[in-house]
Amino acid sequence: MSNRQCISSSKYVLLYILHLNSISTDISAGMDDVDLELDEMELVAAAAGYYYYNSITRQPRRSVSPSGSGFMTEVLNGHDDVCREMFRMDKHVFHKLCDTLRQRGMLRDxxxxxxxxxxxxxxxxxxxxxxxxxxxxxxxxxGETISRYFNNVLKAIKSLSREFLQPPPLSTPPEILRSNRFYPYFKDCTGVVDGMHIPAHVPAKDQSRFRNKNGVLSQNVLAACTFDLQFIFICPGWEGSAADSRVLRAVLNDPDQNFPQIPEGKYYLVDAGYSNMEGFIAPFQGVRYDLHEYRGVNQLPGNAKELFNHRHSSLRNAIQKSFNVLKARFPILKLAPQYAFHIQRDIVIAACVIHNHIRREERNDWLFSSAEGGTVEELPDVDDQPDLHLASPQEQIASSLRESIAAEMWNDFTCKWDEW
Known part of the structure; x- marks a missing residue:
């Protein structure tokens, strides 16, 4: 439509409006009393706005065909790096997850x-x-459609947790079996347990409980992983002020949490924030532990406890690598998302399920490859100390096991001096 037509049409609209106003003011007044000397630029602007509004309201909504939107086509037909960036995984891994959700009826087209x-x-x-x-x-x-599909997919992936978060095999992990530093000393170790803090968004009435020792609102997530960097168990939702040892005790005492049963003689590695007890071997207290403490002129261990702690720390580093990969892949875990708290909990579970799916389908995934290249430095958690109490018979057995491992390790180290 030409500018002249727009101006003409807008004049009729404005004349009609002014006519109605004049009638309400004085029914006997004629159109001659109305001042029609309007600025031509105002008319142009009014006409443009009028016809733009009509074009928007009358335009049919853009539909998305079953084959996917232009964005989907661009990503799935584009370079592999684009898929990794947008979907956080390789194309074949993405399609495999879609097939799983489709075949099991967890989602539908x-x-x-x-x-x-x-x-x-x-x-x-x-x-x-x-x-x-x-x-x-x-x-x-x-926005309603986006929210609906987000929640549908979250529910579907969470439902896969029992399948993808599985107890480790009873055999000695290959990561231990292949290393003279760890085998045969840790041959009965099945994995690592630790806590992970995820920023949380909670109501004001709950903020004091969720504020951790660093003053940040967070949920404390209890996790267990294999040395292959796959998660075995995940329990999110604990308040940030809860100590790791308290969370572990509560989970072990609650059968509904379904913590994997620990076979007799097997155990997990835990850090100094946990008690050394049956099924969970902690480092020696009062002895240097973290890897950065074994550098420089004093890098060699001076006794059996230091040697044990250094190798314990090196092996336990697997869970820090797992946490780092998880957060690098899903940055939503680095910030407090504006969702209801139960949704925040479920996001952690879903992220761990996808993490394991990727690890199984593509071991050379770029994030896993970068994590396996070295160790992750961890600052000592000085505020999270184990409970001080009289040792139970089970804890005494665990302490005896730790002493015997350290002694055997030190004896081999002093005799062979090959690696430490």
Missing amino acids: TAGVMIEEQLAIFLNIVGHNERNRVIQERFQHS
């Missing part, structure tokens, strides 16, 4: 959105901590 796009919406949110309005623009869906 809809007339407008296939499972691939539903999963992509979820991964864009947790993999980039994006706001709903950003995802709306990216996928061309309403």
Whole structure:
């Protein structure tokens, strides 16, 4: 439509409005009493706004075909790096997860959105901590649609947790079996247990409980992992002020938590914040432990307890690597998302499920490859000390086991001097 037509049409609209106003003021007044000397630029602006509004309200909403939106096509048909960046995994790993969700009926294709796009919406949110309005623009869906598919996928992936979070095999882990530093000393060790703090968004009435020792609102997540960097167990939702040892005791005393049963003679490694007890071997207290303490002129251990602690720390480093990979892949875990707290808990579980799925399907994943290249430095947790109490018979047995391992290790070390 030409500018002249816009001006002409807008004049008729304005004349009609002014006519109605004049009638309400004085029914007997004529149109001649109305001042029609309007600035031409105002008319142009009014006309443009009028016709723009009509064009928007009358324009049919952009539909998304079952084959996926333009964004999906661009990512899945583009370079592999684009898929890794947007979906946080390789293409074949992404398609395998979609197939699993489809074949088991956990998600279903809809007339407008296939499972691939539903999963992509979820991964864009947790993999980039994006706001709903950003995802709306990216996928061309309403905010309600984005929220619905996010929650559907979250529920579906969480339902896979029993399958993907599995107890480790009873055999000695290959990471121990292949190393003279760890085998045969840790041959009965099955994994590592530790706590992980995730920033939390909670109501004001709960903030004192969720404020951790660093003054940050967080949920304390109890986790167990294998030396292959896969999660065995995850229990999120504990308040940030809760000590790791308290969380572990509560989980072990609650059968509903389903902590994997520890076979007789087997154990997990834990840090100094936990008690040394049956099924959980902690380092010696009062002896240097963290890897950065074994550098420089005093890098060699001076006794059996120091040697034990150094190797214990090196082996326990697996869980720090797992935490680092998890948070690097899903940055939503680094910030407090504006979701209800039960959703925040479920996001942690879903992230661990996807973490394990990727590890199983693509061992050379870029994040896992970078984590396996070295050790992760960990600052000592001086405020999280184990409870001081009289040792139980079970704890005395655990202490005897630790002493015997340290003695055997030290004897071999002093006789062979090959590696420490």
